[in-house]
Amino acid sequence: MLVYEYGRTKQEALSNLCRKMIREYPDEIFTTDFAKVSDYGNEGSDKRYVAEFRV
Template sequence: MLVFEYGKTKQEALSNLCIKMIREYPDESFSTDSAKVSDYGNEGSDKRYVAEFQV
């Protein structure tokens, strides 16, 4: 399963993904080094970047 979160910056997207992983998948081994961050939306958008992690 692919878990993802969005953010205005790459760091915010990773931070949001961390929070989601801790809350929804506390037993999964997770590291931000294993997450992939990609461009997603338009510049200035709240969903500018997406961070993804394969569970």
């Protein structure tokens, strides 16, 4: 399963993903080193980047 979260910056997308992993998947081993951050939306959008992690 792929877990993802959005952000205005790459760091914000990773931070949002960390929070989601802690809340929804507390038993999963997670590190941002294995998360992938990609461009997603238009410049200036609240969803500019997406961070993904495979559970």
